[in-house]
Amino acid sequence: xxxxxxxxxxxxxxxxxxxxxxxxxxxxxxxxxxxxxxxxxxxxxxxxxxxxxxxxxxxxxxxxxxxxxxxxxxxxxxxxxxxxxxxxxxxxxxxxxxxxxxxxxxxxxxxxxxxxxxxxxxxxxxxxxxxxxxxxxxxxxxxxxxxxxxxxxxxxxxxxxxxxxxxxxxxxxxxxxxxxxxxxxxxxxxxxxxxxxxxxxxxxxxxxxxxxxxxxxxxxxxxxxxxxxxxxxxxx
Amino acid sequence: xxxxxxxxxxxxxxxxxxxxxxxxxxxxxxxxxxxxxxxxxxxxxxxxxxxxxxxxxxxxxxxxxxxxxxxxxxxxxxxxxxxxxxxxxxxxxxxxxxxxxxxxxxxxxxxxxxxxxxxxxxxxxxxxxxxxxxxxxxxxxxxxxxxxxxxxxxxxxxxxxxxxxxxxxxxxxxxxxxxxxxxxxxxxxxxxxxxxxxxxxxxxxxxxxxxxxxxxxxxxxxxxxxxxxxxxxxxxxxxxxxxxxxxxxxxxxxxxxxxxxxxxxxxxxxxx
Ligand SMILES: Nc1ncnc2c1ncn2[C@@H]1O[C@H](COP(=O)(O)OP(=O)(O)OP(=O)(O)O)[C@@H](O)[C@H]1O
Ligand SMILES: [Mg+2]
Numbered sequence: 001x002x003x004x005x006x007x008x009x010x011x012x013x014x015x016x017x018x019x020x021x022x023x024x025x026x027x028x029x030x031x032x033x034x035x036x037x038x039x040x041x042x043x044x045x046x047x048x049x050x051x052x053x054x055x056x057x058x059x060x061x062x063x064x065x066x067x068x069x070x071x072x073x074x075x076x077x078x079x080x081x082x083x084x085x086x087x088x089x090x091x092x093x094x095x096x097x098x099x100x101x102x103x104x105x106x107x108x109x110x111x112x113x114x115x116x117x118x119x120x121x122x123x124x125x126x127x128x129x130x131x132x133x134x135x136x137x138x139x140x141x142x143x144x145x146x147x148x149x150x151x152x153x154x155x156x157x158x159x160x161x162x163x164x165x166x167x168x169x170x171x172x173x174x175x176x177x178x179x180x181x182x183x184x185x186x187x188x189x190x191x192x193x194x195x196x197x198x199x200x201x202x203x204x205x206x207x208x209x210x211x212x213x214x215x216x217x218x219x220x221x222x223x224x225x226x227x228x229x230x231x232x233x234x235x236x
Numbered sequence: 237x238x239x240x241x242x243x244x245x246x247x248x249x250x251x252x253x254x255x256x257x258x259x260x261x262x263x264x265x266x267x268x269x270x271x272x273x274x275x276x277x278x279x280x281x282x283x284x285x286x287x288x289x290x291x292x293x294x295x296x297x298x299x300x301x302x303x304x305x306x307x308x309x310x311x312x313x314x315x316x317x318x319x320x321x322x323x324x325x326x327x328x329x330x331x332x333x334x335x336x337x338x339x340x341x342x343x344x345x346x347x348x349x350x351x352x353x354x355x356x357x358x359x360x361x362x363x364x365x366x367x368x369x370x371x372x373x374x375x376x377x378x379x380x381x382x383x384x385x386x387x388x389x390x391x392x393x394x395x396x397x398x399x400x401x402x403x404x405x406x407x408x409x410x411x412x413x414x415x416x417x418x419x420x421x422x423x424x425x426x427x428x429x430x431x432x433x434x435x436x437x438x439x440x441x442x443x444x445x446x447x448x449x450x451x452x453x454x455x456x457x458x459x460x461x462x463x464x465x466x467x468x469x470x471x472x473x474x475x476x477x478x479x480x481x482x483x484x485x486x487x488x489x490x491x492x493x494x495x496x497x498x499x500x501x502x503x504x505x506x507x508x
Contacts, residue, residue: 079504
């Protein structure tokens with residue numbers, strides 16, 4: 001992908017503005033995850049409400065960016081890289097919006113758990129660790145999008161199996177708890193849902209990385225094994 | 237006017253597995269206007285019953301290329317061809333000195349950017365090529381004129397005024413009349429040079445619809461400045477720049493993921 005600019009300055013500006021908004025939305029969504037995990041750990045009621053309220057802003061971004069994509073299609077009839085970019089953005093915002101939903105879900109579960117007065121601090125470290133991986137994946141996927149960096153996008157795809165492993169390990173740990181002490185079942189199940197939400201965030205980050213590969217390479221790598229993707233990307 | 241439908245649905249495009257039969261094949265084609273070399277060793281295959289779009293910036297040689305097929309350049313002294321354009325299934329070189337340009341023109345036909353009806357009636361415009369070829373029977377002429385007008389989707393609009401002057405038709409109708417005139421002689425290959433650039437969206441859509449229909453019978457090579465039109469009507473697209481063929485490929489692939497940076501810059505409207 002070259003650095004050559006469009007002859008139409010307005011088109012160039014519109015594309016840039018849309019790209020920037022995706023990154024802003026990404027920043028907001030990332031903050032939402034961090035706040036949701038924080039709220040889950042601390043039970044901070046103000047923070048919980050803030051995450052829930054902020055989801056409206058995430059939704060607003062999705063609608064606005066999708067609208068901008070529609071405008072670009074109608075007014076500019078983009079082709080090649082531009083077409084792939086617009087199509088990818090329209091998919092990326094859906095994933096970002098879903099990540100936002102997962103963050104909101106975590107905040108609502110945190111509300112339930114803490115209002116119920118349950119204590120299960122021992123589960124936090126594992127969830128936190130998973131969340132760190134998910135946030136790292138999201139950040140890297142957005143960074144790959146900003147720089148159109150395929151190598152970086154490919155790393156995100158690899159990370160996804162790490163988060164899946166982590167999820168299975170949390171699950172095993174929780175099953176052990178539940179078997180040893182059935183009184184923890186209800187709280188443990190809540191934790192499973194939180195872990196699942198975090199795992200979904202990883203999946204969405206992976207989808208975003210796949211779209212970056214599509215923009216740059218024009219290859220659809222969804223539903224493809226990592227080994228095949230690496231082989232595909234090494235081709236020129 | 238009847239409702240306009242989508243010119244060519246994705247499903248109707250040839251599948252990668254469908255066998256492609258070459259209709260014409262240009263190889264090593266160069267063309268000189270005197271000392272100026274307007275085409276540079278062009279290689280291009282046009283597949284039978286497919287629409288091939290020729291795109292590229294103004295002055296890159298698209299019209300020059302089309303005019304090679306029907307030997308229109310022969311009309312001017314100092315013009316010179318190199319290489320060949322072979323027409324199949326006969327496998328004859330259209331540019332060979334022994335080939336009669338008049339014979340060649342009978343098997344191909346060209347439609348230009350501006351509709352150019354002759355100052356005659358609608359009927360006589362379409363009958364013209366047939367008369368030139370020696371057709372005398374009024375019955376045959378009537379039958380063939382009607383068939384061509386039907387194929388050009390103009391019949392219902394003109395059947396009651398066949399003997400009026402062609403100039404009374406609207407621009408879009410005149411262009412379809414020119415297509416009917418081109419069709420009347422049963423060409424194997426139709427060459428369109430920006431056929432819709434002077435038409436409104438409805439007239440354009442009906443010409444595009446017509447092209448999609450015609451390709452069942454004939455092979456089509458169309459020059460267009462409208463990228464969306466190329467994307468809509470063609471199965472294959474060729475991108476030309478400065479007299480050279482830069483990229484040739486399936487239209488869907490070329491518009492989503494062109495292989496060449498120059499093609500990419502052109503179709504996305506960037507500085508080269
Ligand atoms: N009769 C002529 N004598 C000399 N040069 C010519 C002649 N006709 C065209 N040319 C030159 O040949 C080149 C190709 O012209 P051509 O008309 O084929 O371009 P084109 O791709 O059809 O452009 P457009 O999109 O503007 O119709 C141009 O540089 C043009 O100036
Ligand atoms: Mg021209």
